[in-house]
Structure formats: structure tokens, C-alpha cells
Amino acid sequence: MSRTDWLLFLHITGAFLLVGGSVAAATFTILARRRERPSQIAEFLRLVRVALPLIYGGVLLTLVFGLWLVHDTGYSYGDAWIVAALVLWVAGNALGGIGGSREEKTRELAERLAAADDVATPELGARLRDPVSLALNFGSGLAVLAVLALMIWKPS
Amino acid sequence: MTPAVFQHGRGDLALFLHVLGATTLFGAVVVLVTLAIAARRSADPQPTARVLFRVWLFAVLPAFILLRVAAEWILSLEKKDIPGLDNKGWVGVGFLVTDVGFLVLLALGVSAFFASRRDGHGRATTITAVLGSIYLAALVAAWFAMSAKPGM
Secondary structure (H helix, E strand, C coil): CHHHHHHHHHHHHHHHHHHHHHHHHHHHHHHHHHHCCCHHHHHHHHHHHHHHHHHHHHHHHHHHHHHHHHHHHCCCCCCHHHHHHHHHHHHHHHHHHHHHHHHHHHHHHHHHHHHHCCCCCCCHHHCCCHHHHHHHHHHHHHHHHHHHHHHHCCCC | CCCCCCCCCCHHHHHHHHHHHHHHHHHHHHHHHHHHHHHCCCCHHHHHCCHHHHHHHHHHHHHHHHHHHHHHHCCCCHCCEEEHHHCCCHHHHHHHHHHHHHHHHHHHHHHHHHHHHHHCCCCHHHHHHHHHHHHHHHHHHHHHHHHCCCCC
């Protein structure tokens, strides 16, 4: 196997971790939103933490080995599709990071309510239906999908 | 990221759907295994175990179908131009993981069904965690073969 083969494998591994981790985090969040008791909501939101190492690993591997591949395969760092992918990569991470921190506050509230009388409050309900969090997480997912599309189509 | 064997432009949509299916399948199986392990460790396994079969039905299975159908689409587009493509080792690994692996995936669905019905009590939850972990390892082997194409 050549160096490029290894770089491609590690780059694609990053894509698997990033997309797979994002799918896992989104699924746990959706499952949490469908619960009513704060203890169960907190339990599903806690599971999002399992996906975080996958997402962080994927973010790192896609960037490092993606940039290395650009150098190794003779593409230019100034190619439009590479610039667009980098911009979307940053935007996706920023949106996901902000959305994730909002979900973390929801989990903390659910944990507090679970430790008290395990009854949902209007505040918890509002947090679970928060359109801003939904938009941030959905936007982050769309950015990741767009990067994946750019990697495959490579529009000039 | 486009594997060198594919002609750029022709099978791009098929390749996009194939990669999307594969990465989503990986994430969905991670969810299944995590839920099964969480149910095993919990004093109240019912909430996490209850959703196991739904995750298999609405996430794992559709992702697998997308992966497999897109793989066939790619093969039908490319094998006219690349003789013996379907006999290459790295393609064979992909078929092994999707065809033989489909049996594992079906077994995973059956175990997830019983784990959900029994609210996480009994062996079905453990079997779901074990089968899911085995399938994850097979997926890693497949993405190594499909991306690095050793011995191509």
C-alpha cells in the first residue's frame, strides 16, 4: 500500500467517525426529546457523551489527513471545493459546538429535576423543543453532509 | 476522497449514497450497542431497552439498504469499464460484510426485538451488544478494504 492509500484510509476513517458520531448524537437527542420523565431525558442525553470522542476524533482525522492528502495528491489548497469544504467544516463544528452546549444545559436541568421529584417543568419542555438548538444541530448536520458531497463531486 | 478506481462524474451520486449509507450504518450500530450496554448496566433497563428494536428498524436497516443498493449501482456502472472488478479482493470484502453480514444484521434485529419486548431483561440485550460489536468490527474491516484497497 502506498502512502496515499494510507492517507485516504485515515481520512475516510475520520469521515466515518465524524458522520457516525453525529448520527449517534442526533439519535440520542431525538430519543431524549420523546421522553417525559426528567430521569429518562437525562439518561438519553448522557449517552450523547459516548458519541463525542467519535466526533472529536473524526474532526481531527478529516482535517489533518485531508490537508495532507491535498498536498500528497497534487491538488491546490486554493481549489474552490477545498476552500468551500474547509469553510463548511469550520461552520459545522461551530454550529455543532454551540448546539451541543445548549443540549448539555438541558441535560443538567433534567438531572436536577430527576434528583428532586422527577417531574418535568415547562422550562425543560421548552428547552427540549427549543427551535434554536434544533436549527443549530440540523445546520451542523447539513454542513457535514455538504462537506461529504464536496469530497465526492469535487466541483471545480 | 473518491476512490481512484471510479471515473469521476459517472458514479458520484451512487458513491455519495454508498458512503452516506455506510457512515450512517456505523453510527446507527454504535447507538444500538450503546443502548444495549446502557440497558445491561442500568438498574432500570426498560427506557433504553424499549427503543432497541425501533433503532434497528428505523436507523440500522434503512442505512444498510442504502449502502447495499448504492454499492450495486456503483458496480453496475463501473464493471463494464473495469473487467473483473467484482472479483477484486477489496470488493469481495465489501460483499462479505454486506451479504454474510446481513445475516448478522438480521440476528441483531431479532435480538433487539426480544430485548425490547422483555424490557432489557434476559439474554437478548447482551446478545444485541455482542452482535452489534462484532458487526462494528466487520464494518471497520470493510471500510479499510474499500478505502485503502490493499493489493489492488
